[in-house]
Amino acid sequence: MSDRITLGHGSGGRLMHQLLDEFKKVFDLPGLEDAHEIEDRIALTADSFVVKPIFFPGGDIGRLAVTGTINDLAMKGAIPRYLMITYIIEEGFPIDDLVKISESAQKIADEVGIKIVGGDTKVVEKGKGDGIYITTFGVGIIPDGISLSTDRIEPGDRIVINGPIGDHGVAIINAREGFGLATDLKSDCAPLSQLVQEMLKVGGVKFMRDPTRGGVATILNEVYQETGYGIIIVEEELPIRPEVRGACELLGIDPLYVANEGKVIAFTKGDPGDIIRVMRQNRYGGGSCCIGRVEEDLDGVYLKTRIGSLRPLIMLSADPLPRIC
Amino acid sequence: MSDRITLGHGSGGRLMHQLLDEFKKVFDLPGLEDAHEIEDRIALTADSFVVKPIFFPGGDIGRLAVTGTINDLAMKGAIPRYLMITYIIEEGFPIDDLVKISESAQKIADEVGIKIVGGDTKVVEKGKGDGIYITTFGVGIIPDGISLSTDRIEPGDRIVINGPIGDHGVAIINAREGFGLATDLKSDCAPLSQLVQEMLKVGGVKFMRDPTRGGVATILNEVYQETGYGIIIVEEELPIRPEVRGACELLGIDPLYVANEGKVIAFTKGDPGDIIRVMRQNRYGGGSCCIGRVEEDLDGVYLKTRIGSLRPLIMLSADPLPRIC
Numbered sequence: 001m002s003d004r005i006t007l008g009h010g011s012g013g014r015l016m017h018q019l020l021d022e023f024k025k026v027f028d029l030p031g032l033e034d035a036h037e038i039e040d041r042i043a044l045t046a047d048s049f050v051v052k053p054i055f056f057p058g059g060d061i062g063r064l065a066v067t068g069t070i071n072d073l074a075m076k077g078a079i080p081r082y083l084m085i086t087y088i089i090e091e092g093f094p095i096d097d098l099v100k101i102s103e104s105a106q107k108i109a110d111e112v113g114i115k116i117v118g119g120d121t122k123v124v125e126k127g128k129g130d131g132i133y134i135t136t137f138g139v140g141i142i143p144d145g146i147s148l149s150t151d152r153i154e155p156g157d158r159i160v161i162n163g164p165i166g167d168h169g170v171a172i173i174n175a176r177e178g179f180g181l182a183t184d185l186k187s188d189c190a191p192l193s194q195l196v197q198e199m200l201k202v203g204g205v206k207f208m209r210d211p212t213r214g215g216v217a218t219i220l221n222e223v224y225q226e227t228g229y230g231i232i233i234v235e236e237e238l239p240i241r242p243e244v245r246g247a248c249e250l251l252g253i254d255p256l257y258v259a260n261e262g263k264v265i266a267f268t269k270g271d272p273g274d275i276i277r278v279m280r281q282n283r284y285g286g287g288s289c290c291i292g293r294v295e296e297d298l299d300g301v302y303l304k305t306r307i308g309s310l311r312p313l314i315m316l317s318a319d320p321l322p323r324i325c
Numbered sequence: 326m327s328d329r330i331t332l333g334h335g336s337g338g339r340l341m342h343q344l345l346d347e348f349k350k351v352f353d354l355p356g357l358e359d360a361h362e363i364e365d366r367i368a369l370t371a372d373s374f375v376v377k378p379i380f381f382p383g384g385d386i387g388r389l390a391v392t393g394t395i396n397d398l399a400m401k402g403a404i405p406r407y408l409m410i411t412y413i414i415e416e417g418f419p420i421d422d423l424v425k426i427s428e429s430a431q432k433i434a435d436e437v438g439i440k441i442v443g444g445d446t447k448v449v450e451k452g453k454g455d456g457i458y459i460t461t462f463g464v465g466i467i468p469d470g471i472s473l474s475t476d477r478i479e480p481g482d483r484i485v486i487n488g489p490i491g492d493h494g495v496a497i498i499n500a501r502e503g504f505g506l507a508t509d510l511k512s513d514c515a516p517l518s519q520l521v522q523e524m525l526k527v528g529g530v531k532f533m534r535d536p537t538r539g540g541v542a543t544i545l546n547e548v549y550q551e552t553g554y555g556i557i558i559v560e561e562e563l564p565i566r567p568e569v570r571g572a573c574e575l576l577g578i579d580p581l582y583v584a585n586e587g588k589v590i591a592f593t594k595g596d597p598g599d600i601i602r603v604m605r606q607n608r609y610g611g612g613s614c615c616i617g618r619v620e621e622d623l624d625g626v627y628l629k630t631r632i633g634s635l636r637p638l639i640m641l642s643a644d645p646l647p648r649i650c
Contacts, residue, residue: 005418010448019446022420026427027441036442038407038464042367046409046462048447082363084371086460088413093330095347102351116352117361120460121344122373123335124648128455135411135445137371137462139363323449 010050011319012214012259034072034210041142043078045069048135052323054101056175058168058186059261061134062101064325066108066116067191067261069138071210074193075264077148077200078140080114085136087121090129101132112191114138143200150226152206153267155296159233160266162195162279163188163287165216166244169258169321174247185243190262195282202278204269211263214319217256219265220301221315230298233313235305237291253320256303256313261325267294333643335375337539337584340643359397359535366467368403370394373460377648379426381500383493383511384586386459387426389650391433391441392516392586394463396535399518400589402473402525403465405439410461412446415454426457437516439463475551477531478592480621484558485591487520487604488513488612490541491569494583494646499572510568515587520607527603529594536590539644542581544590545626546640555623558638560630562616578645581628581638586650592619 008015023029035045049065059067066083073080085105089098109116167188174185192210199205211219220231240255248255262284268275272290279285292304302310333340348354360370374390384392391408398405410430414423434441492513499510517535524530536544545556565580573580587609593600597615604610617629627635 003420005414005416005420005423005448007416007448007450010414010446016446019420022424023427023444023446026424026431027444029441029443034443034445036409038442042464044407044409044442044462044464046411046443046460047445048411048413048460050413050447050449082369084361084369084462086371086373088373088375088458088460089330089335091330091332095328095330095344098330099347099351102348106351116354117363117369118354118359118371119348119352120359120372121335121341121348122375122458122648123330123332124375124455124458125332127452130449130453133413133447133449133458135371135373135413135460137369137409139367139369139464323447 007322008318011322012218013316013318015318035076035078037076037142043073043076043140043142045072045138046135047072048133049325050133050323051172051325052130053175054131056187057171059189060101060104061132062105063108064189064261065134065136066105067189068325069136070112070114070191070193073138073140074196075208075210076142077146078142080112080138080140080193082139083109083114083116083136085116085119085134088129088133089121089123090131091123091126093131108191112193146200148207150207150223153223153227153229153294155229155294157206157267157269157294158272158290159292160268160272160276160288160290162264162285164239164241165260166240166248166255166258168261169324170244170247172324173321188260188262190284192262192264192284195279195284196264198278198282199266199275202275204275205266206269207267208264211260211265212325213259215257215259216265217301217313218315220313224301230295231292231301232295232304233292235303237289239287239289257316257320259319259324332647336644336647337543338641338643360401360403362401362467368398368401368465368467370397370463372397373458374650375458375648376497376650377455378500379456381512382496384514385426385429386457387429388433389514389586390459390461391430392514393650394461395437395439395516395518398463398465399521400533400535401467402471403467405437405463405465405518407464408434408439408441408461410441410444410459413454413458414446414448415456416448416451418456433516437518471525473530473532475532475548478548478552478554478619480554480619482531482592482594482619483597483615484617485593485597485600485613485615487589487610489564489566490585491565491573491580491583493586494649495569495572497649498646513585513587515609517587517589517609520604520609521589523603523607524591524600527600529600530591531594532592533589536585536588537650538584540582540584541590542626542638543640545638549626555620556617556626557620557629558617560628562614564612564614582641582645584644584649
């Protein structure tokens with residue numbers, strides 16, 4: 001391990017996992033999830049956001065921060081209740097933009113019914129930040145009877161997603177670098193707590209994660225590492241917009257490693273037909289489908305290609321796109 | 326109000342209050358306190374830390390972040406229970422320093438018995454940060470029967486503090502600017518939750534605040550604004566180390582506006598003798614004393630000088646020392 005922090009340490013992937021191992025030596029942290037259950041079925045989560053640019057097609061850093069925190073809670077099956085928001089602002093940042101970002105944050109909070117109860121603001125000198133960084137903290141309540149864990153995953157379980165892969169990362173990189181690719185493409189940034197509660201009512205959901213940093217492939221590798229069960233996803237079934245596929249080809253990256261901000265990957269028991277039908281009724285679930293399954297005698301995560309071969313999807317050392325969230 | 330963020334917006338004082346007013350238009354936030362009580366006597370708090378330098382006499386940003394969060398909870402009378410910690414790290418930051426800071430954070434958490442349950446790490450490019458910024462979130466439980474509020478403050482109440490004023494701010498500015506002033510001076514950075522619980526057991530405490538950004542004078546002004554009651558503090562009674570007084574004279578600032586990180590100001594009913602005796606037994610209360618009282622027919626906050634005159638202590642537009650926490 002290098003003795004200095006690199007951008008790769010901050011993106012999903014192997015470098016970040018190495019850094020987490022360092023933290024675990026100090027902090028005695030729990031496992032894989034982004035939210036943590038404490039006593040009395042209370043879930044907590046914390047996330048910092050350094051996305052660049054701050055305003056992007058489909059959202060801004062305020063919407064992203066509240067959404068990200070809601071989604072981390074939702075993945076534990078928790079109903080989001082309270083949120084705190086802190087700003088680290090670079091001197092010279094326009095107050096109008098600060099108000100716009102705050103309004104975006106409040107709008108998403110209102111949509112989901114999470115209450116913003118406080119926060120903090122710090123200012124740093126010009127050149128010691130980059131506009132604004134936001135950190136959000138969420139508290140949710142896990143309803144009785146909900147228990148989501150990789151421990152419950154078994155061979156034969158299906159893997160379900162609620163729509164197209166890679167929109168957020170490609171929208172950000174397009175806005176940031178001005179490639180002019182896929183100009184109509186928007187981030188998928190959306191709060192999923194209501195969708196998730198509807199899925200849980202159907203039953204059969206064993207574990208959920210939002211494929212943010214590191215994308216779908218990284219989440220699947222994390223599950224493989226936790227459970228020891230192999231995973232196969234099917235190329236033909238993957239929902240990927242043509243413009244995302246095209247942009248990724250031009251950039252030389254794989255959409256399966258690109259961040260999403262409005263997607264849930266769920267591991268379900270047996271046939272997920274009923275769950276998918278319910279998901280498709282939700283405003284954020286129109287593109288829901290089954291993309292793969294958990295396998296008994298297989299080591300690793302694989303993509304079954306259109307010609308029937310199995311291509312390994314390893315954990316990359318880092319997300320190919322830094323500062324995506 | 327200027328249309329851009331200045332350093333002053335991030336320090337305690339009038340500019341920060343103006344910015345808070347802007348946020349209140351968007352967020353519907355509660356009042357004065359740094360921690361917020363939600364249902365079931367649960368207190369939440371959030372704070373970002375951008376102190377410069379990261380390592381300073383008496384602590385580092387890790388110790389400061391955990392201490393600050395513990396103290397915000399303590400001021401509500403809450404027993405600190407859970408903490409989350411997030412890092413925004415500048416590319417190139419030494420991993421050894423990251424480990425040292427994390428160990429400092431864990432050490433303070435262990436002292437108080439607060440459990441660090443998770444966090445997040447983001448990395449930004451060289452030149453888009455300043456080493457490391459930390460944001461911490463705390464959850465505490467407010468014991469039954471505890472109710473601290475400015476609503477309870479009345480004329481005749483005494484104002485108590487647990488020791489010398491201004492150590493943190495002067496230690497930081499000395500370390501940062503290399504003035505070579507007061508070289509033995511350390512930050513007072515210390516977790517006060519145990520001290521506060523001992524004070525609450527004595528009874529008679531109506532309201533507490535930690536005089537961080539903006540210092541003692543700013544906190545007293547906030548209380549004056551909330552209650553409408555004037556306040557007089559007595560110069561002769563103020564515990565200020567000679568080296569802090571000397572440094573402040575050289576810098577042209579008033580120690581009453583300098584940040585502290587291990588101090589509590591308590592408003593108590595009547596004679597605070599019993600409380601002060603208990604405070605002095607605590608490792609962080611050796612210098613406890615009464616510094617003033619709440620007055621009925623007085624507008625504003627005043628310092629009674631050694632010659633008996635009343636000098637107004639107004640709310641400054643900003644803390645004189647930026648990036649102090």
